[in-house]
Amino acid sequence: MRIVIAGGHGQIALRLERLLAARGYEVAGIIRDPAQGNDLREAGAEPVLCDLESASLEQVAAVLQGADAAVFAAGAGPGSGTARKDTVDYGAAVLFADAAERARVRRFVIVSSMGADAHHEGDGVFDVYLRAKGAADDHVRTRLGLEWTVLRPGQLTDDAGTGLVRLEARTGRGPVPRDDVAAVLAELVETPATAGLTLELVSGSTPAGVAVKAVAGN
Secondary structure, three states: OEEEEEOOOOHHHHHHHHHHHHOOOEEEEEEOOHHHHHHHHHOOOEEEEOOOOOOOHHHHHHHHOOOOEEEEOOOOOOOOOHHHHHHHHHHHHHHHHHHHHHOOOOEEEEEOOOOOOOOOOOOOHHHHHHHHHHHHHHHHOOOOOOEEEEEEEOEEEOOOOOOEEEEEOOOOOOEEEHHHHHHHHHHHHOOHHHOOEEEEEEEOOEEHHHHHHHHHOO
């Protein structure tokens, strides 16, 4: 199984790459800075150079050709301005989803955000971010060629993961370690029965694998 991850050098993506590689999958991470390549190799992933802010649909589809699953884990980052919320958090996500559909990659998981809403009000940078993520989620949900799942984590922390989460359509706000987000993503990639679901994620009391099976109805 080949899995391509957008935002391959991100904090969640590197954790996810390690988990998937340890399970024996062929993992590729999309990066735009060649200097990040060694970090991906150390995580067990193949670095693939592609700038999702400037690449064409055909170029990204070529990167995704032959993949069994795609994960969008890219983000403009907390230090970026409003313009990159549009070009990365929205634009790159839309491009990646369209390219996955073009390349006939069925399984698609997108890392969104708690509170993402295309109609969210406010003029702050975080408000723009929530609108961008919400609009990207809305677009992904229109892609009939994708078996998509939208994951909306709560407040991300660098605390050590516990492997215990709460994963539901609505959880209410709360923190969640990036370790546990990656663990849930790894389970979601392997669980196409979660296709068509938008899920919120916070720390909880249920093992990640059990939580994913529960929402999948298994």
